[in-house]
Amino acid sequence: MEFKDTKGIFQQIADNICDKIISGEFPVGSKIPSVREQAAAMGVNQNTIMRTYMELQRDNIISNQRGIGFFVTESAPQKIINMRKEEFFDVHLPEFMRQVKLLNLTKDELKPLLDQLNENHENK
Amino acid sequence: MKTNQFFNTKRFVKYTKYSIISNYRQTLLFWGAIGFAILAISLLSMWRIHSSWNNEGWITLFLLGFYVTGLLNSGFAFKAFRSKERTITELLIPVSTFERFVYEFITKIIAFLLLFPTIFYATSSIAVIFRNAIPTQNSLATVNGLTTYPFNTISFEQLSGNLEPGLFGMLLMLSILVFILALAGSASFRKLPLVKTIVFVGLILLTGIGYFYLMLEKLHLRHPWVESLEHNLSAQQGFLIGKLTFASIAVIALIFTYFRIKEKEAS
Amino acid sequence: MIEINNLNFKYGKQAKLFNELSFSEEAGSIVGLLGKNGAGKSTLLKLLTGLLAAPNNSIQTLGDNPFKRLPRFLEEVYFVPEEYELPAVKISEFIQANAQFYPRFDNEKLHQIMIDFELDPKSRLSKMSYGQRKKFLIAFALSTNCKLLVLDEPTNGLDIPSKAVFRKVVASSLSDDQLVLISTHQVKDIENLIDKLLILDKGCIKMHSSIWEISENYSFTTVSQLTEGEILYSEVAPSGYKVLKKAKRANTNVDIELLFNAVTQGVTLN
DSSP states (O other): OBOOOOBOHHHHHHHHHHHHHHTTSSOTTOBOOOHHHHHHHHTOOHHHHHHHHHHHHHTTSEEEETTTEEEEOTTHHHHHHHHHHHHIIIIIHHHHHHHHHHHTOOTTTTHHHHHHHHHHHHHO | OHHHHHOOHHHHHHHHHHHHHHHHHHHHHHHHHHHHHHHHHHHHHHHHTGGGOOHHHHHHHHHHHHHHHHHHHHHTSSGGGGSHHHHHHHHTSSOOHHHHHHHHHIIIIIHHHHHHHHHHHHHHHHHHHHHHHSOOOGGGSEETTEEOOSOOOOOTHHHHHTSOTTHHHHHHHHHHHHHHHHHHHHHHOSSOHHHHHHHHHHHHHHHHHHHHHIIIIISOOOOHHHHHHHHHOOHHHHHHHHHHHHHHHHHHHHHHHHHHHHTOOOO | OEEEEEEEEOSTTSOOSEEEEEEEEOSSEEEEEEEOTTSSHHHHHHHHTTSSOOGGGOEEETTBOGGGOOHHHHTTEEEEOSSOOOOSOBHHHHHHHHGGGOTTOOHHHHHHHHHHTTOOTTOBGGGSOHHHHHHHHHHHHHHHTOSEEEEESTTTTOOHHHHHHHHHHHHHSOOTTOEEEEEOSOHHHHTTTOSEEEEEETTEEEEEEEHHHHHHHEEEEEESSOOSSSEEEEEEETTEEEEEEEOTTOOBOOOHHHHHHHHHTTOOOO
């Protein structure tokens, strides 16, 4: 089996920005830190950050306004949630299911999970 | 822009400022030590042989000090080249090889020629003031009809006046040549440049002189030209030839020094 | 900015250090130069900065033969060597003596970086520790805004917090027209700081690639058992094996140590 490996630096930076967008730290339409600011804060190469920003721009999560900076797009939160869901169903859920089977977990044991699922359902 | 890369006055001034800031402590220490040595030797000389101390004593002291100090001073040239690490720093200073060379030539040769007599005069004058402040028996004040007390400070007139005309110039040229050879040695050797230069030049001179001594004096071999030169040359012309010879060797040594700096590597 | 064509080099009668070595690099990157002990990293840096003579004009740095050491070349190059000796002067005197040579010297930047490194501008260079002097030289080098900055083992002697500060100041204070060359054995200290790798081994450049390209074409994973397949190189690790595989857009973290060992043991990546 393969262990859960550390993600690449590009993915790490992207994830960090996405986390801040869905948590509301970087709301829709706001300017995210410049490449230079990020480099100064993290000690990471400016080209590496620029690459990540370009990837995020390609995914329509941020947009570049020439000479001003990068801004969170209108559709960013939904896009990120969709991407995260995809990742959840592709990676995390199969692994979770594997563990559930392996450990022979029951409804009672997973009660907190079921409660949360019910609560989410009512909120929709 | 070619000449600009070879010599630029503005850059030369910057380099001068850089060198002064980086080395002024050592330079002050060097000249302080020299001044102190002159003061001590002057006082000692007037003390021990006060009865017969005269200007000739001063001149002897001056010429001796001039030679030794000049040699030491040139031996301290290109200080950064003494260590591998400082050579790296020095060679990367944005300055041209020629500017570096000119700086070292001016500070180690030209400035020395002006500075040493000044310091010698000032220091020996202070020594004289000290010495004269100490009472001396009157009987010793006059020896052989010459008044030696109170002591007088050095008079440079005798230097050119009393010597055979032309000899002084040749001596000066010879000492400058020696300083320049030491400068070339400083640019070439990493460790103990002065010692190595003295041994190196000394060996060449000794073998050269020995060779010609054997040839001319022991084997009595003569070319007709040498004969005619011996008969027709006045002392003046001899000194002139000496001066020109020394000057040409000095120029060659300077060119050699320039290329030593230019090709310097920091491995 | 740097161009080396078929460089052959050896010290005196010693064995050849570089054999037909070639590579070129443009401005706008921070390049990590890696190589084993004795591979010739410092020698290569000295050749690039004109401290050693390269035969046959085989090196061009900033458009000049570096060994000519023309002032216009030297004022665009700052080299922080691994071992150095500084004059016994105060920091302020050092700045006064040296800053004047660099046309784009930024005093404000120097003071900011010195604050970041917690250096006291009133100190005397000869009384500072090795690490503190190194930090000062790095701060000075960055403040010259020279087009080519060469740092030989910059994190040697730096304490743990200073290494993080080092990464931050280097990452944030560069512009597109600059090139930084960092030679190091301390891969962890610079892994996210560099965007290009240059691996020097057995007299040649064995790898010259951007971290992005490596990340896009290879995967670096840890497995409990070695399976047959695309494994290019593997190493025993506490949790099994570290494995280097060819893989498109795997998005794994580039393990520079693993990559280095693979390359120097003859694995060809292309």
